[in-house]
Amino acid sequence: MWHYSRVDYLGPHAICIFCNRLLRSRKGIVISNGSEEAFAGPNCAKKMLGPPEERLLDVTRLALLVVSDDDPTLPPAPSTLPSLKSVPQLGSVPRTQDQVRSPLPPLDKIVQYLRLRCEFMSEFAHHRSQILTQAFDAYSRTGQLDEADRKRVAGTIRNAGEQNTVFSEANVMRCIGINHWLREALENTHADRREFLTAMLNKLHSQWHLTEAQLSAVNRWGEWLRKKVHSFPHLDTQVFNGVVVPEFMKSKRQRNTKP
Structure with a gap:
């Protein structure tokens, strides 16, 4: 059974295991079934595994x-860098007030x-x-x-x-x-x-x-x-x-x- 593992750099030919599409982002989600690892697009990961229950380790x-x-x-850096503990939100659809989940x-x-x-x-x-x-x-x-x-x-x-x-x-x-x-x-x-x-x-x-x-x-x-x-x-x-x-x-x- 697949589960979230981490956020990591993707290789040049990384393919989403669920939809078989090429992942073009520089970094993305890695999932594991305990013995194997695979890449997953954010939308597919959310659809197939549900949203993560905890923050993902972002290597x-x-x-x-x-x-x-x-x-x-x-380019000039922002005043503060994101925390090491943070992880990009899965998906890109804006959420309404009712859809906001607890941190x-x-x-x-x-x-x-x-x-x-x-x-x-x-x-x-x-x-x-x-x-x-x-x-x-x-x-x-x-x-x-x-x-x-x-x-x-x-x-x-x-x-x-x-x-x-x-x-x-x-x-x-x-x-x-x-x-x-x-x-x-x-x-x-x-x-x-x-x-x-x-x-x-x-x-x-x-x-x-x-x-x-x-x-x-x-x-x-x-x-x-x-x-x-x-x-x-x-x-x-x-x-x-x-x-x-x-x-x-x-x-x-x-x-x-x-x-």
């Missing part, structure tokens, strides 16, 4: 977190962190700990977290945030954002010119951050790439400043240790 917002405010190729409940931040690390960081070293694996397996089976798992995951989030390590919620989001842009750069670069981008991606996956110098180098690469992909942004070179890399990640002898 596309994470890519915006790492874009520089000083990007000269972008959806906010995203569960504990579940969001769990999903980000376990679903979207599979290529990152140490992306799962025993605590996260146990909690995610339970969540995948039931769609919920019991109080014990919830407390353990919350402890992981709290400790990483207090210590400002690479495993903090904020840095997890940054990593996913940078990963997206490096992937897009690779996809639009000829195979015999990918060595630098591949090295940056491998560094990100192993250390969960890039230095200012490395991000500056990616931006210089982006100057060439924008001749082909005009929407490729300037990245914020200071996005990882101050992030703490745990000692076990620096030691090859302890490579298999997990947080």
